[in-house]
Amino acid sequence: MEVSHVSIRIEKLTKELKKNNIRLSHQRLKVLEYMVTHRTHPTVDQIYNDLQKEVPTLSKTTIYNTLRTLVDANLVKAINIEDNEVRYDAVTKDHGHFKCESCGEIFDFDVDFNTFSTRGLKNFNIKHKDIYFKGICPNCM
Amino acid sequence: MEVSHVSIRIEKLTKELKKNNIRLSHQRLKVLEYMVTHRTHPTVDQIYNDLQKEVPTLSKTTIYNTLRTLVDANLVKAINIEDNEVRYDAVTKDHGHFKCESCGEIFDFDVDFNTFSTRGLKNFNIKHKDIYFKGICPNCM
DNA sequence: TTGACTGCAAAGCATTTGCAGAGTA
DNA sequence: TACTCTGCAAATGCTTTGCAGTCAA
Numbered sequence A, B: 001m002e003v004s005h006v007s008i009r010i011e012k013l014t015k016e017l018k019k020n021n022i023r024l025s026h027q028r029l030k031v032l033e034y035m036v037t038h039r040t041h042p043t044v045d046q047i048y049n050d051l052q053k054e055v056p057t058l059s060k061t062t063i064y065n066t067l068r069t070l071v072d073a074n075l076v077k078a079i080n081i082e083d084n085e086v087r088y089d090a091v092t093k094d095h096g097h098f099k100c101e102s103c104g105e106i107f108d109f110d111v112d113f114n115t116f117s118t119r120g121l122k123n124f125n126i127k128h129k130d131i132y133f134k135g136i137c138p139n140c141m
Numbered sequence C: 001t002t003g004a005c006t007g008c009a010a011a012g013c014a015t016t017t018g019c020a021g022a023g024t025a
Numbered sequence D: 001t002a003c004t005c006t007g008c009a010a011a012t013g014c015t016t017t018g019c020a021g022t023c024a025a
Helices: A003-019 A026-037 A044-054 A060-072 B003-019 B026-037 B044-054 B060-072
Strands: A077-082 A085-089 A096-100 A106-109 A125-136 B077-082 B085-089 B096-100 B106-109 B125-136
Touching (some): A077 B077, B060 B077, B077 B096
Parallel strands (some): A096 A125
């Protein structure tokens, strides 16, 4: 992703934060910046280990707090593709996640939610849609 | 679900267990029976609390062990619709799960995986498909 | 009989909570 | 200034592990 796009993205996000009355602390901006520049669906631990190099005083508690804030504000999505770890994604639109059971990498894929028949949910108010696939990626085959 | 269906279901499952060289212990059969008769997508805790009435010596460790065995044998599926709890489902075929954010109930729904375009996964070997929706169910609206 | 299973107790680990001090607006 | 946020330490709670006794085959 180009640097200019990243800065535009972050600008948008900080506006969203202001709109939600969330203070723009140094730590929050760093986490946000990390989420936008690293599209690797990181865990709290990965964010923590990477950001600590830049911001040595940063605590895991703050990352947990920040991510909850961002998830509540719908700026970040939690990915529960595995039952023993939560990953995070700075999503903009609906898409699916594929996890390779060999290398562990998570891939995004487009999902056409319109061609998607959901019989049995006629009178349901659907707010969140998560699609998780697992298997083997082309690189590991 | 009719009793006759349940017993047929359990008979099938015990055959599967034998095929996988999994011993038919009293505890495992009880957990299996519970999973087949209670289609409520229970957590370990719910299974434990309910079964303890019948089998007072049953331990949570055994339930964890049993569920892992059943999941590994593809007789039961783990549901990670929420990041702070794992639920289990005695599945037979692919389907989606909808969780009501108001009452917490989980509903099954049919998914036609054929009408489901997955651009970007052309060379991927897809082994598992999980679809999780959240929102408000008709009863809560 | 023998290898697998159960269940207790303890360990492990991700996440949350309480709270004093620091920082944002 | 006033209120929120940070980050340490401790608590919490789910899940796993070690292991001695028990059980299925």
